[in-house]
Amino acid sequence: MSKNLRINSSKFIDQTNRISFIFNDKKYYGYKGDTLASALLANNIHLIGRSFKYHRPRGIMTAGSEEPNAIVQLHKNTSRTEPNVRATEIEIYEGLEASSQNCWPSVNFDIGGINNFFSPILPAGFYYKTFMWPANFWEKYEYFIRKSAGLGKSPTEPDPDIYEHRYIHCDVLIIGSGISGIMAAKTSAKNGLKTLLVEEKPYLGGTTIYQNSEYFKINNQTSGSWLEKEINEIKKLKNLEIKTRTSVAAYHGYNFLLAKENLTDHLPIEIREKKIRHRLLKIRAKKVVNATGSIERPLIFDNNDRPGIFISSAIKRYADLYGVACGEKNILFTNNDSAYETAISLIQKGINVKAIIDNRENVDSKLIYEAEKNNIKIFKGFTVVDTSGYKRIKKISIMQLSKDGQKVVGSKKNLHCDCLGVSGGWTPVVHLFTQSGGKLKFREEDSVFIPNEFPSNQISVGACNGDFFLDEILINVPKSLQKFLKIKNSEYDNIEVSSFINKSNRNIWLLPSDKTFGKTKPFVDYQNDATAKDIKLALREGFRSIEHVKRYTTTGMGTDQGKLGNMHALGIISETAGTKMGELGTTTFRPPYTPLTFGTIVGRNVGEYFDIFRKTPIHNWHVKHKAEFENVGQWKRAWYYPKENESMHEAVQRESKAARESAGILDASTLGKIDIQGTDASEFLNRVYTNAWSKLAVGKCRYGLMLNEDGMVYDDGVTTRLGENHYIMTTTTGGAANVMSKLEDYLQTEWPELDVYLTSVTDHFATVSVCGPNSKKIVSEVIPDLDLSDESFPHMSFKNAKIGKINCRVMRISFTGEHSYEINIQANFGKSVWEKCMDAGKEFNITPYGTETMHLLRAEKGFIIVGQDTDATMTPIDLQMDWIVSKKKYDFIGKRSLYRSDTIKEDRKQLVGLLTENPNEVLEEGSQIVSDINKSPIEMLGHVTSSYYSPNLNKSIALGVIRGGKKMMGQRLIIPMEKKNINVTVADPVFLDKENKRLNA
Template structure:
């Protein structure tokens, strides 16, 4: 593996506000090359320090992209980290051993074949997806395959370990969104006024823009941070964001950076919401504005002062405000050659040129400056998202060149402070926030008092108003154009074309061009998009209006929305043995089960030849007692139960009221009024609820007591021709075939454990016994079976082997060979349905199905090409290409040496010998033949009755 030079060529000496720990270094990989970083580095800052300029390729045209904002919103630094796609590399901190890669680039980031899209740009104009790939329809599958290869996203392995997500409820009096100087000042003031405060900051540290400022800024930051830390009433959440605001200040806070938790969704109900979101620097639209080396002034100051990274050697700084002036000063202090272009004096940038990065900058006066860095400082976007969600839409102020909130339209429970509310000196912003924090506390405490039934007599706090500094309107340099939305590759030309085609409002342009719909969600693009629409329509920006920011403010994983897993994870008492013997775990509903122990084919053969044991503890088990149990069984099952003798077992099928198969299992009669019912593993809870529902609502007079005992017993199936010989060594039950025949039940002692239940049943098609032993003795019985059967060739088998064995025998699985429309006759259960019973659940529907006759049927299928195993869910098609069925179960049988299947087919195709065409996943076809029986092996059932 290649290795980058330690330290990187662009790392500067120590800076006063840097957040990196120079005393330690860590290693990580970038596209296969090992790099070093310091703790505190982001992925992007570490790579920039090593001289990396190109981080990604753009969405549509695959143009090279570098850092633009150097923060969480950066559209040019969305990368793959290990098995996690779409990582914001300018925000994610480096960790030792990280494997970082560019997304959707082939064969490499530097030489990306998909960049050919740039040559086809005129065919990929705005709205092209609405206008192309429409006809001919037969080519739609081909279009989908080709377009899918161009999807700009990362990869998630199906075998990846799922991260843990969490959720929490909180009820702060005041929630402050934003941890800059205004947010910290407001939080401290509210806490000192007696309110409980939650302070939420998106960055990894508090301080906002003070963190990359001058000495006085850093001093102010330190004082405010110390004041926050001194207040016990303030809870600080960094690397977190207030993603949404709903009625009555119900706030969704996404918290990251927690140990062992990927994301936590904090559902907070706040008395008062203080919005201290600051301002987001706005890019400038001009030709070449997406070249690596074009950066915002805040990005440059972040890199220089937080991470000690020099972003270039010769810079052009296009400035219209003090932030741009400060960036120029910081660059000079770092030894960068700087040329300032001051928009306040009429000069503008019209074009950046270069191959793979900025090499020269062209100005409006025709001059050309060679440079490898172009810094723009042309204005601000107020992130008014939370205010929009509160019902207060911002208004445009041309004198300040930005949208600002309207305090009069803001609800009383929401207060805007800091840069989002207006401009001022550092002291003015802090003073404004201090007053706003005290007022926020007063409103929250008054609300709490009113809810408690008492009055709050405190006078309101006078909050000084912030003014707005004049700023020139700088949005784009037409006619040279450039990119408006770098996340979506939407250009100025695309916006103008959209308006020309009739999409003449901001909302329509947004949807037609996808501008503002990328990962940055409009935070960088909205104002420029609106300005271009206004220019194209001849309206003012105020008349045009901005699009509406709705929840969520920032992308959230589905895992965070789902939150903590409340479903219990269940293990059988034998799980420690399975783990120690390298069983591959299988998640089956709430249960963790052994899928196999290394070789499921060998496990199948051993069951057929010797003896195997499988842990079937998850099988649902219901204890039924009372004189009316037979009545309940007759009602719930489609077959008859009145004549079931003591010591006998019967297979039963339950249907819902619509005749659809609900569950199946066996029920044994242990005594005169005592039965034990088994259900499918996933159906245990449903069947219990189903039985109780009928007892409590339809037949409360029946004397039946239903007790779930699934976890009271550990269940083991002992299967194979030597199973009787093995079990005879450990039980006092007479296992002679005449004394304990097929489909019988006995109780007795196994391995010294009393009160065990033995069923003589055979899901595998072999001589087998299902043992239900008290759960606390499950591991003991399992280990005793293994030790006692060593000379008989005993071996454990898992769920995969069981599936193969049951498919060889033709036994269906409810939920796999049936679905939500499969009635009993369609499942091949004609023999079980007894329509001559007075009544049972689903009888009317099944009587109708039997009379109609034309229903899909479950059949056995034998593939003629023994080298092809059709995939489960593969479609069975007619000569005309219509779907006439599907493969429900499919495996390669080790016993028969050929593929075997079950499938649902239309009634007229269910006759034995009928040949059918199966469409495989890869688009090819194979032929299968309907068999006379579901069973492919031992259809007479002789092996299980010996």
């Protein structure tokens, strides 16, 4: 096992910097520059994990973000643990700890591997088909299925890392730093454009940077060294920002892109403290150059998933970039010339290549000649039909292909190997392009989808545009850039390229086998264990749409989103169903391109910043006096103030009694306040409220109800006429912003002729509400100069006053039914006025009360709370508030809707009071109300909207909405609960002081 397969000192690997890491509890060494995958391969470790469904041993297939198999759990059982990390992407650092996933007890011996032998009875849709009978057993099945599903384990502790978001604006964004991206970056930045180049890998240069073959030359240098010089040059350019380890996740409309910049994942854990881990870049680019390259395709044959089977270009990358041999007895299997590049690269480094299986017949190129010269046996017109080796490939079987490629002929040959590289041609990475709305077209010659229609200001260049070969890139990319960036002279006009590759390929989506199809396992989606068999089964069962086949077979639904095999799935569907690839289309490419951490998505919006909240100017007093808070809209409102050992119920009962018997004080600062001015202010109010406003005298207050145009109650509150053309409107706490928007909307769009100005002043004032029989005495002590006599200052009126030198507005209005005052003062004096009232009220046992008591007190009076007793289906008539709807006014918002055929129905749900037979029984809010429990199904008449135990009436009271409730006064109804039925009587919703005597008490 512990062989060293490091073959040379690659200049990309720092061999002076040895790094130790742990894999499956064992210590290994690698070098700075290694990925976990390259370091494991250098240690001759190929078995990385188990597959999802059959628990088949799996190894490393690729060297990039397309990796389906080599996914690991990092730092298990710690707060930094992370599942499903691609070993091909994570760079090793001192102390890295990784372990295999989806295996128990270990990756070498995995109990779940037994699924592999049951695979004939685990076809596509197995779970859907098997566990649906009997339907009610699903819950029992689910427990076991959930346990066996999923790959890695999510962390159980809070994420200790810091994340942030950043906006970037640029003229040109270039995605990908392969040869095309580097050419684009230089062209753009040198022409004075503010340019951003992002690259998902830690280094620039893509696959060209390590290309040192004599067969690919630019200006008589190897393409690698030519590109290196270009990179050194662009690094000096001032208006070019380069971000490596940055992966674009999403490409939205209007060139808005999201990218994840990885800042610390390659650093030892102990130096990550207080550093930002990932940064979500929100990029708005005037122009975008997609240079995302291409992904080499696998080939689909029986048992094509064993550890030791790689994508051929990955073997080249491991050898050239990381200086690691993936095997000592290599065989390559290809349908194009790319595998020969790999072969030549390996030979140059002294790595044995035994054979190349090429499914093409009669092909020739300089590369093939070079391979033959190096004693590599080439099997032209052959295919691999099977492989063997459980935890590492040992042997392949090959056979000759028939002329049409549909069958195999002749006898089987076995070849021994420890590594098989496959190349099925190239797939342009068009994910981001299509996410942005781009349309693809199918190119028959080499069976690829390439960009066709560009939705925004963008182009695709290089391999992602279908230009896979060096000569095409150097000719086409500069031309496209020149046109796209509107540049006169290109940097790359007189460039010499030599490329000796043969561009032919023989694409066979599903390679034939000597075995009957049903007995083979040609994997299409490696991570989700979907085989060609599953796809064909789905088609036989009648699935036709590619989107349906995808979901039924789970092809392309793993964490890798099927970057390797999706094209083959499409190919197999089109062949089986007899549709053309171009007509079949593709599945939808959705963001993110590679998985994002939750941290990246939320950035700094965690903990107390997850959802911002608003505090009143008196908030700290409530905190100091041990208030419990409730969230109302964005506000934190004092809910109740429990004294020692008091329960919520006890506190609310005490507060409610105190407010009625002596004095209570409430922080009402959260109520929305809108300042309304202008010569048409009264007319405006006439149009937005249901009642009339023109005759309201200056200094008077009035309650108003606001409807939507559909006649349903929208908001309510008291509005005060401060002057001839000046009002202050109050709204509900939660509705303030919406009311403001609605009023602005009507003013700007429907009634622009009205001279009205609106200003939101909610935050400008603190509101202290003092209520109860002793409220007058308390307020007169706080504001001695104010005449509080009923004659001068009656209920529903307002006065300007001064507390010390500070102006305040005092309204005599009441939401509790008690004699009460609201003092509105500049916000920063709110707390001191509150404290003054507390001092003045001491002798009357003034009791601070919260929202719960406020709700109880108003329910005793039958006052509604919009949003609790109403739900956007209640008209004022339904609420028995006919008195507030003006009959005289010609129009107001919602008026016409009040006599639509639907709103005048008599059996609409209507607000009523409810009294329980047992006065101590308090109903649950939301419970259903019925009249006949013997009828089946039971007819629901309505539900309870508000319910309390009233300490002032010594009985339970409730409000509810009931179909036709107005006419059911005195009728007995039933509230069926889980354990018993509660008898209630429909009552008047006003339970206390129907004559409103207390207002002037």
